[in-house]
Amino acid sequence: MKVLLIGVGGVGEAIASIADKRDFLEMMVLADYNLNRAKEVQAKLGNPEKYPVEQVDARDGKQIQELVKKYGVNIVVNGCEPAFNESIFDAAFEAGCNYMDMAMTLSHPHPEAPYEKSHVKLGDYQFERAQKWEDKGLLALVGSGVEPGMADVFARYAHDHLFDEIDEIGIRDGNNLQVEGYTVPFGFSIWTTIEECLNPPVIWERDKGWYTTEPFSGEEIFDLPEVGPVEMVNVEHEEVLLVPRYLDKGLKRVTFKFGLGRDFITMLKNLQELGLASTEKVKVNGVEVSPRDVVAATAPNPAYIGPKMTGKTVAGTWVTGRKDGLDREIYLYQVADNQECMKIYNSQAVVAQTAFPPVLMMELLAKGLWKATGVQGPEFFPPEPFMELMAAYDFPYGLQERDSAYKEAQKA
Amino acid sequence: MKVLLIGVGGVGEAIASIADKRDFLEMMVLADYNLNRAKEVQAKLGNPEKYPVEQVDARDGKQIQELVKKYGVNIVVNGCEPAFNESIFDAAFEAGCNYMDMAMTLSHPHPEAPYEKSHVKLGDYQFERAQKWEDKGLLALVGSGVEPGMADVFARYAHDHLFDEIDEIGIRDGNNLQVEGYTVPFGFSIWTTIEECLNPPVIWERDKGWYTTEPFSGEEIFDLPEVGPVEMVNVEHEEVLLVPRYLDKGLKRVTFKFGLGRDFITMLKNLQELGLASTEKVKVNGVEVSPRDVVAATAPNPAYIGPKMTGKTVAGTWVTGRKDGLDREIYLYQVADNQECMKIYNSQAVVAQTAFPPVLMMELLAKGLWKATGVQGPEFFPPEPFMELMAAYDFPYGLQERDSAYKEAQKA
Secondary structure, eight states: OEEEEEOOSHHHHHHHHHHTTSSSOSEEEEEESSHHHHHHHHHHHTOTTTSOEEEOOTTOHHHHHHHHHHHTOSEEEEOSOGGGHHHHHHHHHHTTOEEEESSOOOOBOOSSOTTTBOOBOTTHHHHTTHHHHHHHTOEEEOSOBBTTBHHHHHHHHIIIIIOSEEEEEEEEEEEOOEETTOSSOOOSOHHHHHHHHHSOOEEEETTTEEEEOOTTOSOEEEEETTTEEEEEEEOOOTHHHHHHHHOOTTOOEEEEEEOOOHHHHHHHHHHHHTTOSOOSOEEETTEEEOHHHHHHHHSOOTTTOGGGEESEEEEEEEEEEEETTEEEEEEEEEEEEHHHHHHHHSSOHHHHHHHHHHHHHHHHHHTTSSOOOEEEOGGGSOHHHHHHHHGGGTOOEEEEEOSSHHHHHHHO | OEEEEEOOSHHHHHHHHHHHTSSSOSEEEEEESSHHHHHHHHHHHTOTTTSOEEEOOTTOHHHHHHHHHHHTOSEEEEOSOGGGHHHHHHHHHHTTOEEEESSOOOOBOOSSOTTTBOOBOTTHHHHTTHHHHHHHTOEEEOSOBTTTBHHHHHHHHIIIIIOSEEEEEEEEEEEOOEETTOSSOOOSOHHHHHHHHHSOOEEEETTTEEEEOOTTOSOEEEEETTTEEEEEEEOOOTHHHHHHHHOOTTOOEEEEEEOOOHHHHHHHHHHHHTTOSOOSOEEETTEEEOHHHHHHHHSOOTTTOGGGEESEEEEEEEEEEEETTEEEEEEEEEEEEHHHHHHHHSSOHHHHHHHHHHHHHHHHHHTTSSOOOEEEOGGGSOHHHHHHHTGGGTOOEEEEEESSHHHHHHHO
């Protein structure tokens, strides 16, 4: 498989180094706006022929199309901030190439009732173009990181194998990561974290469809395996948009909650109050900048804080419903330990955990185990080959049978 | 008196509107980088001949000199962020004109021991040039706002009239201001607040001279008249540099503490950790900006939050020592009520309180009650005429006799 990777940030670098250990990859073009950054990653990989570098402006579809042609790649993998999604997604289509991303196109809040009603939703731009992709025989595999991505595979697995009837599918993510010297470190893309956390969170319910709430709503304590109880809040995330498109069995509700922590929430609220979360350009001493871009440029880079970080991060899918006539509650999850991720992949846990699923999915596509056309979320595909390969990628999954009638019956 | 006001921000506007009510002012040229802002203030004042507007770049000394000549002004009043102090101070000197500012030239931390040793101190640049000003027969009245400014006048008054021997002079500032809809509002210049609060606080002691500590050190509860107990911390401020130059009577220690509040301290620490307090330019999408300038541009403008604000702010000088052989502790203070300031001056309390002392001092200079050459802090001048005029400016002072042997003796 020949891959064109657009955007070689923390996740991009981890994608390349994880893929480097597998046998399906023929070539991965490392294309970034910052050519020196691409060269830095190329040098670490130590195989410049397999990993050529290119300078690219992700907003310039023509440049992307030319790179697709120049290298004859099979798939364009989008490793950029989601603000660039439309242009990369469209460029892959124009170039007649398959596409994969880890975050879907962005939402736009409802102009009158931003914290009540959905308006333009995550991925709407992409799903509206599904028929065109279908007609051209191309695949856009959207939301293919860990969350969305692995979490959606877990949802499909739980749906197919663990439940007869489903009430709620809730993605639950949290950690006990600590970074020496920092009280409010960004563990993942700064731009995307702000976007996710301050956008109106989206919830799906069978009777209401998609709707939104206030940021940081829905506080709950969720007890995570290997980490313990974590305070979580609603966050806008792709799984809430993807799961109801593919899964049913009576599904009543889909949510996403993230364990941000009190200090981090305060920091984000302050950024918002100070106007620093905004993406709208402001004039500062004669130049125009987006305040959020400034934060992303100045805050400690999550790609470089790995060595100072300790602890574990847990991503997973919590499902409630019934099996064999008994109430059942499960959590299908993956625990990434930061020091292990640093040792194996030289990448911090959150970044490595986001990077392994797209590589695994590329491998499944390369081997013909996953096949599709159109615009598809990970729920579309058989979950078993993905889950079987996870351990070989050093990211094994766990299945927690949580206290329920079903668990009691199993014990007996 | 003819005044050239450089910088017509919140404080600049308040200076003009307070001066407008007094009879000493012949003309005040409103000069700002943003000509529309100057015109906005001119329109509010409603007397364009008395308040001509000019566009000026405060970094460009030549432009300032030309304006001094064009209008034949008696004094240049610096209403800009202190980052521009050197250029305005030097331009006034070159133009042969008196000068006044409300914040002195900036400090530079010690390269090896920033939180132990002083290095370049507040106002060093100005006091190093004192002889040149003296020789030319010009006055630079530095630190002439409320703090520094009024607080220094209070220190001189306490020194002259209330104590035989002094132990400590500590400026203490706090408030119970609330702004509807905001949890961490900047009540005063955003740029300067960040500068003051994150710079190493400076302390003076007779035995050690000037030295620095960690930001937010020296936490204490200070009970403020009309406001109540407020949690205060050390903050870098000019009074600590000015008071020991002029006052003695055995003075052992000079400090400045400000009641920032827990939430505001957290916000400032976060800004620092995220790199947003820095003034060093960073490259963001092809343009270069200073992150702190971005914060100053995006955060809710303290000049415009006045109508949403309620509460009181207290500035003052706390002195301990002995009088007539008895221990004495006093607090000389000024309480500004926000709603009253909005009503009288259409300006929020912190801004109005900063703006009245320079106007009062201009009046004293205009009337010959204050006279000097060289570079001088407010301690140089007789405090009585200042304090006598305060009530006429609607900013009366209070004297609190705090629990001490002296107070007990007075009661008896």
